[in-house]
Amino acid sequence: MEQQASEVILASQAALTQASRLAVDYSFSILGALLLLGLGWWLSALVSRWTHAGLLRLRGFDETLARFFANVVRYAALILVFVTVLGQFGVQTASIIAALGAAGLAIGLALQGTLQNIAAGIMLLVLRPFRVGEYIETGAITGTVVEIGLFATELRTPDGLYRLAPNSILWNVPITNFSRHQTRRAELKVNIDNSDKIDEAEAILRAQAEADPRVLTELGVSTHVEQLAGSGVVLTLWYWTRSSEFGRTSQDLMKAVKTTLDRSGITRAPA
Incomplete structure (x- = not known):
């Protein structure tokens, strides 16, 4: 009976000693893992900010694209830290990397349409x-x-x-x-009667365009015969204006041309 009690005591002491050793070993591992996670989190945020600031220094680099690449760098760093921490506990990191690759492939196939939009968005932000x-x-x-x-x-x-x-x-x-270039060429088509003088009508069109201060006369104002129709002659006026003033200039010039032609006695043929 005493022998059995002694064996139980010895076994309990051995188990306690083993538990204490494991507790000490794993406590250091856990402490190291927590420190590594904290350091990795801080470094990933720091590298992300550096990446964001560095990309914005590039001339014309888009803010949205800079933020996207900064987030990619941060999460990649966090994944690397996470895998390293698991390696501290004896986990096979090669298996983890393979599992992450398989998961990434599955997610990519499931979100194929979404990834196409992301790829297209990156190209739109880069090529602008x-x-x-x-x-x-x-x-x-x-x-x-x-x-x-x-x-x-x-x-x-x-x-x-x-x-x-x-x-x-x-x-x-x-x-x-329609807004990329600062200037834009506009055209105005006018149908006049066959009995009217073409040269006189063209002169009126050019003069009316040149009188508008929004028309960029240094880029040229020209007219030409577009078409000889059975009901009349189609004249085309070409002029340049700023892209921001294109719509309003076209509307005002059409009204002014119509008024001037009526005063000059030139008959506008039906279209």
Whole structure:
């Protein structure tokens, strides 16, 4: 009986000693892991800020794109720290990396459409076919750009409506940017009667355009015969103006040309 009691005591002491040793070993491992996590979190945030600031120093680099790459760097650093911490506890990091790769592949396949929008958003931000505040037109989308995101682009239509366009749609179609260049050529077509003098009508059109201060006469004002129709002659006036004044200038010039032609006795033929 005494022998059994002694064996129990010895076994308990051995277990206690082993538990104490494990507690000491794992306490240092846990403490080291916590320190490593804290240091990794701080360094990842620091590197992210450095990346963001460094990219913004590049001329013309977009704020949204800089923030995106800064976040990518931060999360990549955090994943590296997490894998390193698990390695401190004897976990096979190669298996973790393989599992993360498989998970990334599965997520990529599941979010294929979303990733296409992200890739298109990055290309739009890098190549900049349009910027915020510019008026663009694609096959089915027209409006002023309000915000360019990684997933979609926000626009405001000419009638004041809100429109959200996925970036993959904008990237895969031709884009016409009406605001990119500061100047823009406009044209005005006028039908006159066959009995009217072409030279006189062309002179009136050029004079009317040159009299408008918004018309950039240094870039040229010209007229030509566009078409000889059965009901009359189609004249075309070409002139240049600033892109920001294009619409209003065209409207005012059409009204002024109509008034001047009527006063000159030139008959406008039906279209």
